[in-house]
Amino acid sequence: MRVLVTGASGFVGTYLVMKLAERGHQVYACMRNRSNAFQEPVNNLFFDLSDESMLFDAMEIAKPEGVIHLAAQSEVRVAWADPMQTLITNAGHTVTLLKSIIKLSPYARVITVGSSEEYGWTGKLGAPLTEEDACLPQNPYATSKLAAGQLALQIASHNDLNLIHARPFNHFGPGQREGFVISDFASQIARIESLKAPPIIRIGNLSAERDFTDVRDVVDAYIKLLETETGRGVYNICSGKPIKIKEILDFFVLQSRLPIEIQSDPSKFRKSEVPLFVGSSNKLVQATGWKPIRDFENSLTETLDWWRRG
Ligand code: GDD
Numbered sequence: 001m002r003v004l005v006t007g008a009s010g011f012v013g014t015y016l017v018m019k020l021a022e023r024g025h026q027v028y029a030c031m032r033n034r035s036n037a038f039q040e041p042v043n044n045l046f047f048d049l050s051d052e053s054m055l056f057d058a059m060e061i062a063k064p065e066g067v068i069h070l071a072a073q074s075e076v077r078v079a080w081a082d083p084m085q086t087l088i089t090n091a092g093h094t095v096t097l098l099k100s101i102i103k104l105s106p107y108a109r110v111i112t113v114g115s116s117e118e119y120g121w122t123g124k125l126g127a128p129l130t131e132e133d134a135c136l137p138q139n140p141y142a143t144s145k146l147a148a149g150q151l152a153l154q155i156a157s158h159n160d161l162n163l164i165h166a167r168p169f170n171h172f173g174p175g176q177r178e179g180f181v182i183s184d185f186a187s188q189i190a191r192i193e194s195l196k197a198p199p200i201i202r203i204g205n206l207s208a209e210r211d212f213t214d215v216r217d218v219v220d221a222y223i224k225l226l227e228t229e230t231g232r233g234v235y236n237i238c239s240g241k242p243i244k245i246k247e248i249l250d251f252f253v254l255q256s257r258l259p260i261e262i263q264s265d266p267s268k269f270r271k272s273e274v275p276l277f278v279g280s281s282n283k284l285v286q287a288t289g290w291k292p293i294r295d296f297e298n299s300l301t302e303t304l305d306w307w308r309r310g
Contacts, residue, residue: 001226002025004062006070012215018038028061031045052099062105068226071093079139079140083144087140090144091151094152107162110156113222114148114149115169116169117137118135118137118146119133119135120136122135131234163232166235167237168213168238169210169212171212171213171237172215172299173216173299203268206246209245210276211238211242221235221284222237249262255304
């Protein structure tokens with residue numbers, strides 16, 4: 001299949017492009033920066049999604065049968081600092097992308113990538129979230145992803161596009177940059193062990209519970225959704241198991257090669273925070289047979305080892 005991937009050089013994009021290529025797809029990897037180019041047989045397309053005419057050119061070159069739209073501003077903290085840019089990047093660019101698909105690849109299978117954050121306050125009820133649950137987003141990132149998803153679903157239905165809006169819950173793995181809890185913890189431990197930082201780890205809210213999946217399992221879910229003719233609409237991607245952030249910290253502290261002091265950092269706490277997200281992936285499992293296969297603790301260790309290698 002000819003597959004166009006936006007945000008291809010990002011954390012998830014890199015895994016996705018490699019896996020698609022491995023499976024024999026003809027991949028068109030879209031990114032801004034030439035220094036992130038993939039090697040053959042992947043085709044690289046360099047442009048910024050805000051440049052509509054370059055986007056249309058790329059769509060014309062790729063003529064994709066599948067599109068996976070990963071490009072986004074994905075940090076909750078950054079979204080608070082610049083809500084408007086987050087809305088433009090996450091929702092606005094999704095609309096422009098769909099415009100180019102309607103014009104140049106109207107039969108493509110399209111996957112837009114949302115977030116469990118879209119469910120917002122509904123999460124705290126504690127039952128595994130399903131695609132039918134109400135969305136009550138609590139921060140500008142969550143709102144931008146809900147807007148992107150709703151616009152995508154409406155535009156798709158109006159124009160008869162074959163579109164899936166995926167809602168991945170928290171994901172992590174080797175290669176994820178700082179700004180996300182597991183990388184924030186692992187990177188600090190690696191710096192402490194290499195004596196580049198004093199033996200103090202700074203942390204935020206440890207009582208929150210999140211549903212974590214290894215990035216490679218999430219990528220497998222995107223590929224299953226791409227390759228399987230499932231019904232259109234929203235699909236959760238999650239493990240179904242809530243994990244307390246404190247459990248992750250405890251695991252890392254036990255793995256640390258040096259004793260570590262834990263210090264609460266007020267700047268890492270959020271004013272409005274949904275205490276719990278846990279999802280149900282039943283719809284995805286039934287439609288595609290997907291199952292996460294990576295062991296959580298093993299993936300944590302792999303992530304820490306990645307940071308240790310520097
Ligand atoms: N980032 C971070 N750093 N979070 C911390 C820290 C820390 O040092 N200490 C505690 N936390 C808590 C946060 O308050 C939050 O409750 C939880 O750890 C997870 O935080 P993040 O990893 O920043 O993830 P997120 O849940 O806000 O958003 C992520 O997951 C979404 C899917 O649900 C992002 O990856 C989003 O892009 C993604 O859509």
